[in-house]
Amino acid sequence: MERTVLLVDDSVVARMGLKKILRESSFAVVEAASGEDALAKVDQGLEPDLVFLDLTMPGMGGLNALRELRRRRPELPVVVVTADIQKATIQEAMDAGASEVLPKPAERGSVMAALARAGLA
Amino acid sequence: MPGSSFDALELDALKELMNLGFGRAAANLSELMDLHVVLSVPRVELVPIEELASYVANEVDDPKSFNVVEQFFLGNFEGTSFLLLPEEEGRRLVEMLAGGDTDSDNPLDSLESETIIEIGNIIIGACVSKVAELLGDVVTYLPPRFATGALDRELLERYVQPGPGMALVLKTLFRFERRDVFGLLFLVTTDSGLAWLKRAVSSWLESLS
Numbered sequence: 001m002e003r004t005v006l007l008v009d010d011s012v013v014a015r016m017g018l019k020k021i022l023r024e025s026s027f028a029v030v031e032a033a034s035g036e037d038a039l040a041k042v043d044q045g046l047e048p049d050l051v052f053l054d055l056t057m058p059g060m061g062g063l064n065a066l067r068e069l070r071r072r073r074p075e076l077p078v079v080v081v082t083a084d085i086q087k088a089t090i091q092e093a094m095d096a097g098a099s100e101v102l103p104k105p106a107e108r109g110s111v112m113a114a115l116a117r118a119g120l121a
Numbered sequence: 122m123p124g125s126s127f128d129a130l131e132l133d134a135l136k137e138l139m140n141l142g143f144g145r146a147a148a149n150l151s152e153l154m155d156l157h158v159v160l161s162v163p164r165v166e167l168v169p170i171e172e173l174a175s176y177v178a179n180e181v182d183d184p185k186s187f188n189v190v191e192q193f194f195l196g197n198f199e200g201t202s203f204l205l206l207p208e209e210e211g212r213r214l215v216e217m218l219a220g221g222d223t224d225s226d227n228p229l230d231s232l233e234s235e236t237i238i239e240i241g242n243i244i245i246g247a248c249v250s251k252v253a254e255l256l257g258d259v260v261t262y263l264p265p266r267f268a269t270g271a272l273d274r275e276l277l278e279r280y281v282q283p284g285p286g287m288a289l290v291l292k293t294l295f296r297f298e299r300r301d302v303f304g305l306l307f308l309v310t311t312d313s314g315l316a317w318l319k320r321a322v323s324s325w326l327e328s329l330s
Binding site: 010011012013014016017020056057058082083084085086087088089103104105 | 130133134136137140141143144145147148151157158160161162255298326329330
């Protein structure tokens, strides 16, 4: 069965990089340009196997989206991918329920390792 | 004009590069000051150089009194960066970094202005170097310069000479959590760097697709 990953980032370019890695590893990819967009897709029935989520986004932002995703789908692995690599930010993301935090730009090795830790690769 | 041919995807790429660069700057600064820097979504715009001073002045709510740290960077990615801090917020940064209180009735002394220059140097250096690195370039820097005063055309034109052409303006707002301090960072690369920047961004995009 094809596994689905939800990419949440306001940057088209950031999504492009991750999408390339995931498609080459035979994942189906669904994109969302904001936290609101991601939540709407989940509310409409999307059942991703994993989410890659940016933090610095307009609107509700990544942290609030993370908390909402966690509330709706407590078992869903959410990997935060962020340019903000301050210790306090990483801790905040983990406290909000991130499975792990990867620094941007996410490299193939770290993406595949995160998928493996989630039991998807 | 090379700058006018940046399409939406290329501008998005520049915004993401700025995001990555500022992420590095924030990490360096937070380690130095033991503070959490709250990042904002960067903005990228093309502005006619002759309108640049007015553009920057319009970006701030109260242009009365600002500290400005300006630094020129050289390389294929070449331009001027300046960090704008409202004067009172600059004082708070100095107090946070150096300890003690500054005398708000008097201008910053040399040690205090050096502290602001150092903060500017960290932010500008990390941000510019990260952007250059991601685009396969290495930049060098001229020593930073410091000024204080009303944020008017006269002050800004010390750094950006009016002339023909377009400037690429990358702007971000940063806030220090729980300290109510904000600043604005602008990177301005002019005509000489724009054609190179466009090629470098195109190559980066190709590597992602």
